[in-house]
Amino acid sequence: MARIGIREVAALAGVSMGTVSHYLNHPSRVSAEKAVRIQAAIDKLGFVRNNAGRQLRLGRSTTMAYIVPDVSNPFFATIAEGVEQRASEAGLSVFLANSGGRRAREDSYLELFQEHGVLGILVASPEPIEDRLAAIQKKGTPSVLVGQLAASPGQPSVSIDDVSGGYLAARHLIDIGCRRLAFVGGPLSVRQVADRLQGASRAVRETGSATLEIIDVEPRVISVGHKVGAEIAGRPEANRPDGVFTVNDMLGIGLVQTLVTSGVRVPDEIAVIGYDDIEYAENSLVPLASIRPPHQEFGIAAVDLLLVMVEEKESDLHRVFAPELVIRRSAER
C-alpha cells in the first residue's frame, strides 16, 4: 500500500497541500466547500497524519511520559488516572512506561522519551534518580519526581507526607485506647518506611504512657503479615501489643487474617491499621483501617507542575500532600 500523505489528499480533493494542512490545523480558515471535498478525500484514502513530519516541523510535541516501577501497583495506577485526566484536559497524551524498577529499563525509557521529544516526563522510581533527571533537564526535557520529595535544587516533585501519615495512624490507635503499640515493616533504609515510623514514634512520645515496639520485617507482602500474626498470637497475652500499625496494607491484611483465625479478636484485643488504602483493604476479612494518600490529586498536581516547568523553563516546586485517616472496623472501638 502506497503511503497516503497530505499530497495525495490534496490531489484527490483538487486543492493544494497548503489548503489541506490549513483544514487540518485551522479548519475555520478553509471554505466550507473545499472542507467537504478534503474530508471526503481523507476518508476515501484513509489518510493518517504523520506525526514525525508534523513534529519535525513544529519542533514540539503534545505528548508526555509517565514512567512507573510497576503499573500493576494500584498506587501508581490510580495516580495514572489523575495524570491522564489532567493531561487530556490540557490537550496532551500520556505514554506510560513500565520500568519494572530496573535501572537499565528506566534509563532506556528516559532516553527513548527524550529522543521522542516529549514535553516532559513524570517519573516514579525506587532508585536514586535525581542525578539522571538533572542531566536530562539540562538537555531540554523537564521532569517531575513522583512519590518522593526531591532533594536536588531545580527538581520539582509531588510527594506524600509520610511522617504525618505515620502520626495519624499511631495517634488514632492511641485515641481508641491502645497503649502497647507495635510498628510492623521494614527496611528502615527505605525513606517511606522510616518516615512513617518517625511519625508514629512522635505520636507515642507525645502520649507518654504508651510504648512502641518495632517489628522490622520485609518484604512488605501478605505472607509476611501472616508470619508476624502467628508470632504475635503465639505470645502470652500480656506480651502482645494492643494496637498494630503496619507500614502497608498487605502486611495488615495478612496480619489480621492470621490473628483472627488464631482466635485473637480484632479490633477488641488488637486493633490494626494499615497504609495506602488499597482496594483489598476495604474488603478484607475484617475491613482494614488505613491511611489514604490522595492518589488522584497527586497525578493532577504532577501534570500541573510539569506544565509550569514547560512554560517557565525553570522551577523548583514541590507539592507535599497530607494523607488521610480511613477508619474501618479493624481499628474501631
Place this chain on the structure above:
Amino acid sequence: MARIGIREVAALAGVSMGTVSHYLNHPSRVSAEKAVRIQAAIDKLGFVRNNAGRQLRLGRSTTMAYIVPDVSNPFFATIAEGVEQRASEAGLSVFLANSGGRRAREDSYLELFQEHGVLGILVASPEPIEDRLAAIQKKGTPSVLVGQLAASPGQPSVSIDDVSGGYLAARHLIDIGCRRLAFVGGPLSVRQVADRLQGASRAVRETGSATLEIIDVEPRVISVGHKVGAEIAGRPEANRPDGVFTVNDMLGIGLVQTLVTSGVRVPDEIAVIGYDDIEYAENSLVPLASIRPPHQEFGIAAVDLLLVMVEEKESDLHRVFAPELVIRRSAER
C-alpha cells in the same frame, strides 16, 4: 538553550554531519579517532538524537503500543511483562496506554499511535473493536487482539481457551468428590464468563451424577463474593453446594472469607476454586485454588504475531493458550 543537533556535534568534532550519522548508526564504519572526538562532542553538548527527523527519514519506527483497559489489573500487567521482554529482545520499545475501558479513550489512543507510525498495536478491550482494528489495518498499522479470539478474517489474536479452563475447574471439583456444584459469576453476555460456564457445564454433564447451580452475580469483585458467601452459609445444609467455581479469584476470595467466618469449613464442607490466579489468591485466608492463564507466554506470543504481520504484511494467525489448574487448600480433600 539552543537545540543541539547532529550539525552542532559535527562542527565541534570537526567532521561532517554524515560521519556523525554513521557513528550513530554504523559505528564500525567510523575510524576510532573520529569516533572518540564525536562521542566527546556529544557528551559535551548533551546531544540527543531527534526521533522525528530520524523516523521521517527512515519511514519506520521501532516502537509498538499496547493498549489495555486497566493497567492495574494484574492480568494485563503480567502480560505486559511478557510483551516488554519479547519486544526488547526484538529491539523494540513499548508504549503502554490505559483506555480505562472507555471507547473514546481507546479511539484516541488508536489514532495517536497511528499518527506516531508505530510498528503495530496490541489491544486488549472489553469493547467490540474488530471493526476499528480492520480499518486501522487498512491504513497500514497492524494489530493483534489480546485476550479474545478474533472473529474477523485477517485479524490475528492471542487468547485463552476459557471453555477448557471452566472444564478443568469443574472437573477437579468433581474429582475430589463434589456433586452439587455451583457456578458463581456473570453476566453471561461477557464471552469469557459464558465460555467458562460452558466448560464447567460440560464437565458436569459428563459425570451424570453431578448438578450445577448457576448463581449469576456481578460485578466480579470481593464484596459480591462476600454476599454470595453469606447467602450460601444461610441456607439449610442440605441445600448448599459442596463445590463452588467462581468465575474469577476476587469472587472466590470474598466467598471463602465469608464462608469461613460463618463457620462453614473450606474445603471440607464446601470446596472453592477461582480463576485467573492473581497474587492474592495464593495468600488469602484459605489459599485459593485457581485456574492460571499463561500470562507471560501470552505477551510473548502477541509480540511474535505482530512481528510476523509486519514482515509478511498479511496474516490471520491465532494462538489459543490452554490454562492450567493450580490446586491449593481451598480445593483439596
Place this chain on the structure above:
DNA sequence: CTGAAAGCGCTAACAC
C-alpha cells in the same frame, strides 16, 4: 480564501 515554497533533523546513497 488559497497556493507556492522553504525548511525542520536526520539518514543513506553516492562520490571521492
Place this chain on the structure above:
DNA sequence: GTGTTAGCGCTTTCAG
C-alpha cells in the same frame, strides 16, 4: 573512511 547532498511529510509564512 569520509563528505556531500537529496529528500522523508508536514506547517507556515508570504503573495496573490
